[in-house]
Amino acid sequence: MNKITEIADESGDKYKYGFVTDIEAETVPKGLNADIIRLISAKKGEPEWLLDWRLKAFEFWQGMTEPTWAKLKYDKIDYQDLYYYSAPKQKKAPKSLAEVDKNLLETYDKLGIPLKEQEALAGVVAVDAVFDSVSVATTYRAKLAEKGVIFCSISEAVREHPDLVRRYLGSVVPYTDNFFACLNSAVFTDGSFVYIPKGVRCPMELSTYFRINARNTGQFERTLIIADEDSYVSYLEGCTAPQRDENQLHAAIVEIVVLQNAEVKYSTVQNWYPGDKDGKGGVYNFVTKRAACRGNDSKVSWTQVETGSAVTWKYPSCILQGDRSVGEFYSVAVTNNYQQADTGTKMIHLGRDTTSKIISKGISAGFSNQTYRGLVKIGPGAVNARNYSQCDSLLIGQNCGSHTVPYIENRNKTAKIEHEATTSKISDEQLFYCQSRGIGEEEAVSLIVNGFCKEVMQHLPMEFAIEAAKLINISLEGSVG
Amino acid sequence: MSGLLQHINFPGEEIPWLRDMRCRAAAAFASAGVPTAKVEAWKYTKPRGLNTNDFVVSLPSSQLTKVKPKLPFEAYTIYFENGIFNPALSNLPQGVEVLPLIEALMFRPEIRPLVNAETDFAAYPFAALNTAYLNEGVFIRIDSRVELKKKLAIIYHTDAAGRNLLCNLHNLVILEEGASAELVEYYCYDGELKSRYLTNVVNEFYLRRGAFLHHYKVQNEAFKAAHIALNLVDVAKDGGYCAFCLQKGADIARNETRVRLKDEGASAEVDAVYVMNGWATLDTTTDIEHLAPCTVSHQLVKGVVGGNAKGVFQGKIHIAPGAVRTEGTQLHKALLLTDAAEVDVKPELEIFADDVKCSHGAASGELDEEQLFYMRSRGIGEGEARQLLIDAYLDDAISKIEDENIARWITLEAK
Numbered sequence: 001m002n003k004i005t006e007i008a009d010e011s012g013d014k015y016k017y018g019f020v021t022d023i024e025a026e027t028v029p030k031g032l033n034a035d036i037i038r039l040i041s042a043k044k045g046e047p048e049w050l051l052d053w054r055l056k057a058f059e060f061w062q063g064m065t066e067p068t069w070a071k072l073k074y075d076k077i078d079y080q081d082l083y084y085y086s087a088p089k090q091k092k093a094p095k096s097l098a099e100v101d102k103n104l105l106e107t108y109d110k111l112g113i114p115l116k117e118q119e120a121l122a123g124v125v126a127v128d129a130v131f132d133s134v135s136v137a138t139t140y141r142a143k144l145a146e147k148g149v150i151f152c153s154i155s156e157a158v159r160e161h162p163d164l165v166r167r168y169l170g171s172v173v174p175y176t177d178n179f180f181a182c183l184n185s186a187v188f189t190d191g192s193f194v195y196i197p198k199g200v201r202c203p204m205e206l207s208t209y210f211r212i213n214a215r216n217t218g219q220f221e222r223t224l225i226i227a228d229e230d231s232y233v234s235y236l237e238g239c240t241a242p243q244r245d246e247n248q249l250h251a252a253i254v255e256i257v258v259l260q261n262a263e264v265k266y267s268t269v270q271n272w273y274p275g276d277k278d279g280k281g282g283v284y285n286f287v288t289k290r291a292a293c294r295g296n297d298s299k300v301s302w303t304q305v306e307t308g309s310a311v312t313w314k315y316p317s318c319i320l321q322g323d324r325s326v327g328e329f330y331s332v333a334v335t336n337n338y339q340q341a342d343t344g345t346k347m348i349h350l351g352r353d354t355t356s357k358i359i360s361k362g363i364s365a366g367f368s369n370q371t372y373r374g375l376v377k378i379g380p381g382a383v384n385a386r387n388y389s390q391c392d393s394l395l396i397g398q399n400c401g402s403h404t405v406p407y408i409e410n411r412n413k414t415a416k417i418e419h420e421a422t423t424s425k426i427s428d429e430q431l432f433y434c435q436s437r438g439i440g441e442e443e444a445v446s447l448i449v450n451g452f453c454k455e456v457m458q459h460l461p462m463e464f465a466i467e468a469a470k471l472i473n474i475s476l477e478g479s480v481g
Numbered sequence: 482m483s484g485l486l487q488h489i490n491f492p493g494e495e496i497p498w499l500r501d502m503r504c505r506a507a508a509a510f511a512s513a514g515v516p517t518a519k520v521e522a523w524k525y526t527k528p529r530g531l532n533t534n535d536f537v538v539s540l541p542s543s544q545l546t547k548v549k550p551k552l553p554f555e556a557y558t559i560y561f562e563n564g565i566f567n568p569a570l571s572n573l574p575q576g577v578e579v580l581p582l583i584e585a586l587m588f589r590p591e592i593r594p595l596v597n598a599e600t601d602f603a604a605y606p607f608a609a610l611n612t613a614y615l616n617e618g619v620f621i622r623i624d625s626r627v628e629l630k631k632k633l634a635i636i637y638h639t640d641a642a643g644r645n646l647l648c649n650l651h652n653l654v655i656l657e658e659g660a661s662a663e664l665v666e667y668y669c670y671d672g673e674l675k676s677r678y679l680t681n682v683v684n685e686f687y688l689r690r691g692a693f694l695h696h697y698k699v700q701n702e703a704f705k706a707a708h709i710a711l712n713l714v715d716v717a718k719d720g721g722y723c724a725f726c727l728q729k730g731a732d733i734a735r736n737e738t739r740v741r742l743k744d745e746g747a748s749a750e751v752d753a754v755y756v757m758n759g760w761a762t763l764d765t766t767t768d769i770e771h772l773a774p775c776t777v778s779h780q781l782v783k784g785v786v787g788g789n790a791k792g793v794f795q796g797k798i799h800i801a802p803g804a805v806r807t808e809g810t811q812l813h814k815a816l817l818l819t820d821a822a823e824v825d826v827k828p829e830l831e832i833f834a835d836d837v838k839c840s841h842g843a844a845s846g847e848l849d850e851e852q853l854f855y856m857r858s859r860g861i862g863e864g865e866a867r868q869l870l871i872d873a874y875l876d877d878a879i880s881k882i883e884d885e886n887i888a889r890w891i892t893l894e895a896k
Binding site for chain 2: 069380393395396397398399400401402403404405406407408409410411412413414415416417418419420421422423424425
C-alpha cells in the first residue's frame with residue numbers, strides 16, 4: 001500500500017509535481033471550532049499560552065469578513081469543509097533521518113529535494129521538509145548548532161525555545177492583521193523556525209520545502225525568522241502540491257525580525273498546483289509575509305518567483321523601522337491558463353535614511369489575470385527616505401489581463417519616490433529578429449521572457465535560479481501561437 | 482447630509498422621466514451617503530464635515546449682483562451666481578444652441594437619454610446627489626462643422642449670499658460631427674466669502690465624430706468651500722478631448738474626469754496642476770477608458786503642496802479587451818514644500834489587451850537644494866528663488882497649453 005501513486009497525465013498538463021503520496025495520515029475531524037483548535041494544540045503538546053493565543057485569534061477571526069478588494073474571482077471557500085490537521089502517521093518521532101518513513105524520503109527525492117545529508121549538491125543547503133501539517137525532517141541541524149544557529153520546525157521551537165518564540169511570534173504579523181493571517185494564527189500546524197545568533201553568518205543556505213498531499217486539507221504553516229545583531233542568513237522556500245480537481249487552501253504566514261546590522265535574504269519559488277488548462281483545481285494561496293527591520297542598518301530582501309497556484313494573494317512587506325534600513329522586493333509572477341495573481345509588496349518607511357527598491361515583472365498568458373498591488377508609505381519621521389519602484393508587465397495573447405495598482409503615500413518632503421510602470425507585449429520585431437536567425441517561436445519567446453525577468457532572477461541563489469528559469473518556461477509552454 | 486434630501490418642487494416634476502430619475506438618484510444617495518474613507522474611490526479624500534453641516538440647496542433669488550469677474554481674454558460667457566444661472570450677465574454666442582438644461586430637457590425629449598446615460602449612481606454618490614436636484618446648468622449644442630470663434634466661458638461665482646449653499650450644476654455639451662470649441666470653466670468667489678458651501682458639478686460632454694473640445698478649468702473656490710466635479714466625456718471616432726485643470730482653492734476638492742474613447746482614432750489629453758496651502762485636500766482623479774482599437778491618451782499632473790495640505794492623485798487607464806494598438810501614458814509629479822505636507826498617489830493600469838503601450842510614472846520630492854543654492858549664489862533672494870523653481874516646475878505642464886492667452890492666465894492664477 002505504501003507507494004507513490006502516479007496520476008495519469010490526461011489533460012496534457014505539464015505540472016510534474018502532481019503525484020500523490022499514498023501514505024497513511026492522521027487527521028482531525030473536518031471543520032473548524034474551538035475544540036478542533038484545542039485538539040491540534042494538544043496533539044502538538046503545546047503550552048497553555050499558545051493555546052490561549054490561538055483561541056483569541058479564532059474568536060477574533062469569527063468577527064472578520066473575507067476581503068474582497070483584490071482583483072480575484074474564486075468560489076467561496078467553505079471553511080467548515082476542510083481538514084485543519086493532517087500528518088503522515090509515523091510510529092514514533094524520528095530521531096534521525098534514518099528513521100523517517102521511506103515513503104516520505106522517496107517523495108522528497110522525487111521532488112528533487114534531497115533530505116540525505118551526504119548528497120553532494122545538498123551540502124550547501126539545510127532543509128526543513130513540511131508535509132501537509134507537520135515538519136517531517138530537518139537536515140544539518142548538528143552542523144548548524146555548532147554555530148549556534150537554531151533551525152527546526154516551529155513546533156519544536158515552541159517546546160525547546162519557548163522564550164524566543166513567545167517573544168517574537170505575532171510581533172510582526174499580529175493575529176488581528178488580516179482575515180487569512182488571523183485564520184492561520186488560530187490553526188497553524190507547523191512551519192520553520194530560524195534563529196541566527198549575534199554576529200553569526202549562517203554557514204549554509206536554509207530552506208523549507210512545503211508539500212500539500214492530503215485531500216481537502218488546508219495547509220497553514222508559519223515561519224518565524226529572527227536575525228540577531230550583525231547576523232546574516234539566506235533562506236529559500238519551495239512548495240508543490242498534487243494535481244487535484246478540487247481547490248486546496250494554503251494560508252501561510254512568514255514573520256521576519258531583523259535586528260541591528262543584520263541581513264535576511266528570503267527567496268521563494270512558489271509552484272503550487274496551478275489548476276488544469278480549463279481552470280479546474282489548483283491551490284488558493286493566501287499568504288502574509290512581512291519583515292520588520294527593527295535595528296539600524298538592517299536589511300531585508302524578498303525575491304519571489306510565482307508560477308503556481310490558481311489564486312495568489314500575497315504581498316511580502318518590509319517595515320523599515322531602523323535608521324538606514326533597507327528593503328528590497330524582486331518578483332517575477334507568471335500566470336497562464338485561468339490562473340489569477342494579485343501580488344506586490346508594501347514598503348513602510350519609518351526610520352531616517354531608509355531605502356527601498358521594488359522590481360516587479362509580471363507575465364500573463366492564456367486567460368489569466370494578474371495584478372501588481374503595492375504600497376510605498378513614507379512616515380513623517382522618515383527623513384531622506386528613498387524609494388524606487390519599477391513594475392513591468394508582459395502580455396502574451398489576447399485574452400489575458402494585466403493590472404498595476406501602486407499606492408504611494410508620502411508624508412515627508414525630503415523623501416524621494418519614483419515609480420515607473422509599463423505594459424507591453426512581446427514585439428513582433430523581437431520575435432522576427434530571433435526567428436530570422438533560426439530560433440523557433442517558442443524558444444524565442446522563452447529567450448525574451450528570460451531577458452525580461454533577468455533583473456529579478458539574478459537575485460536568486462544559483463540552483464534556485466536555474467530551477468526557476470525552467471519553471472517559467474514550463475508555465476508558459478503552449479501559450480504562443 | 483441625509484437631512485438635505487428634502488423635496489423641492491423643481492420645474493419638470495410633471496415629466497415622469499425626470500421625476501423618476503430624480504427619485505432614483507435621491508434613493509441612491511440616501512443609501513450610499515457621503516462616502517467615507519472605507520470606500521476605495523474616496524480612500525484618500527475624505528469629504529469631512531459634509532455630513533454634519535447643514536447645506537441649503539441653492540434656489541433662484543431676485544437679488545442679483547451687477548459685477549462679474551473679468552477674464553483676461555475675449556469670450557462668450559455663461560454666468561452662474563451662487564449656483565443660479567444669470568442670463569442678464571451672460572453673453573451668449575450666436576448660431577449655437579445654449580439654453581438652461583431644464584428647458585432643454587422639458588422641450589427636447591430627444592436629448593434626455595444623454596443625461597446620466599452611463600452613470601452608476603452607486604459608484605458616484607455626488608452625481609446621485611446632483612441628479613436628485615437636477616435643475617440648474619446649461620445645455621450647449623454646437624452644430625456640425627461649426628467652429629466657435631471665441632472661447633465659451635462658464636463663470637461660477639459665489640459671494641457672501643452663498644453661505645452654506647449646496648450648488649448642484651449639471652451641464653450637457655454636445656459637439657456634433659466635426660465641430661470644435663474651447664470651453665473655459667472658472668470657479669471663483671467674492672473676496673469676503675469665509676463660509677462654507679458645496680459646489681457639486683457634473684459635466685457631460687458628447688464629442689461626435691471628428692469633434693474636438695478644449696476644456697480649461699480653474700478652480701479657485703473660497704478657502705472653506707467644498708468642490709466636487711465630475712466630468713464625463715464620451716469621444717466618438719477621431720474625436721479629441723483636451724483638458725487642463727488648475728486647482729488651487731477650496732478646503733476639499735475633487736476634479737474627476739472619466740473619458741470614454743469609444744471608437745478608433747479617439748484621443749484624450751488630460752493634464753492638471755494643483756497648488757495648495759493651509760489644510761486643504763485637493764484631489765485629481767481620472768479614469769480613461771480605451772474601449773476601441775487605436776485610441777490614445779496622455780496625462781500629466783503636477784502638484785505643489787505646502788502648509789498642512791494634502792494632494793491626492795488617482796489615475797486609471799483601462800484598456801478593454803480587443804482595444805489593441807492603443808497608447809496610454811500617465812505621469813504624476815508632486816513637490817512637497819513643508820514638513821506637514823502630504824501627497825497620496827494611486828495610479829492604476831487595467832489592461833485586457835496585449836498589443837498596447839501603456840506606462841505610468843509617479844515621483845515626489847522637495848525643491849532641489851542645489852538649484853536653490855545656484856540661484857542664491859547669484860544674488861537671488863531665497864523666497865524669489867523658491868518661487869522661480871516652483872514656477873518652472875509647474876510650467877512643465879502649463880506650457881502644454883497651446884493657447885497663449887489661456888497659458889498666461891493659468892500661470893498667473895497658479896501663483
